[in-house]
Amino acid sequence: MGKFNFKPTEVEGVYIIETGIFGDNRGYFMETYNYDEFKAAGLDMVFVQDNQSKSKKGVLRGLHFQKQYSQGKLVRVIKGEVFDVAVDIRNGSDTYGRWVGVVLSEDNKKQFYIPQGFAHGFLVLSDEAEFCYKCTDFYHPEDEGGLIWNDPDINIKWPLEGIDNIIFSEKDKLWPKLRD
Numbered sequence: 243m244g245k246f247n248f249k250p251t252e253v254e255g256v257y258i259i260e261t262g263i264f265g266d267n268r269g270y271f272m273e274t275y276n277y278d279e280f281k282a283a284g285l286d287m288v289f290v291q292d293n294q295s296k297s298k299k300g301v302l303r304g305l306h307f308q309k310q311y312s313q314g315k316l317v318r319v320i321k322g323e324v325f326d327v328a329v330d331i332r333n334g335s336d337t338y339g340r341w342v343g344v345v346l347s348e349d350n351k352k353q354f355y356i357p358q359g360f361a362h363g364f365l366v367l368s369d370e371a372e373f374c375y376k377c378t379d380f381y382h383p384e385d386e387g388g389l390i391w392n393d394p395d396i397n398i399k400w401p402l403e404g405i406d407n408i409i410f411s412e413k414d415k416l417w418p419k420l421r422d
Contacts, residue, residue, distance in 0.1 A: 245273050248283040251342045254335075255357040256328050257285065258344050259316075263351060272351060274318065275376065285355060287314050289376040296321075297366045297373070301409045302400075304363015305329055305389040305417065312358035314378035322371030323347035324364040325401050329389065331420070332359035339420055341398050346373075361389045365400055365408075388417035395420055 247260040263272045280286070297303065305327065307313075317326060329341045345367070346352050356362050364373065389396070391414065402408070 245276065246279050246283070248285070253328070253330050253337045253340050253342045256330075256342050256360070257283075257355040259353040259355060261351065261353070274353065275316065287378045289316065289378055291377045291380050292374070293377065293381075294320075294372060294374045297371055298409070299366050299369050300405045300407050301366045302363065302391055302414065303411070304414065305361040305391060306363060307331060307361045307387050307389075308379065308382060308385045309387045311379045311382045311385050313381075314358045315356045315362060315375045316353055317346065317356065317362075317364075317373065317375040318351070318353040319346040319348055320372045320374055321348050322366065322368035323349075324366050324368075324371050324373060326354050326364040327362065327398055327400075328354070328356040329361040329396055329398075329420075330359070331361050331389075335359070339396060341396055343398065345401075361387075363391060365402075365405070367401065367404070388414065389420055390417045393419045 245262045249258040261272050263270050324346050325343055326346050327341055327343045330337045344354050
């Protein structure tokens with residue numbers, strides 16, 4: 243036990259997770275998930291799907307969520323660097339509409355746990371990034387929802403220094419605001 247450091251954020255249920263890294267002259271080893279340790283920290287979920295994406299600098303993916311089939315996500319970066327964001331969209335939550343952001347990179351090896359009931363997105367800060375995440379429910383394309391990345395009511399402080407052009411998918415340009 244004790245290979246993970248679970249750091250709660252100011253939004254209940256969202257954690258920044260650091261793991262022990264064991265290195266020598268050959269390289270390193272790290273455990274990225276251990277059911278027993280996560281459960282002991284109060285994160286008792288079952289992951290059913292793993293995903294990976296590759297994006298170039300300036301790509302902003304999100305803010306996405308599943309409406310009926312809400313997903314918890316454990317996210318990390320294996321190459322490059324991203325600014326990752328979770329927005330609380332849980333009805334009745336004391337932190338409804340609040341966001342948490344963290345830089346995830348191949349160097350810091352941090353992970354971010356985003357529970358069900360959150361919109362999620364990230365901005366690629368490095369020339370290229372590979373992003374991996376585990377989900378607690380399967381992806382249902384017909385169930386996808388989203389929020390516009392620059393909603394003034396949410397007011398995410400995206401680190402845009404050094405980003406000349408933000409690159410979006412067509413659907414990510416059209417998401418509504420939280421109040422809508």
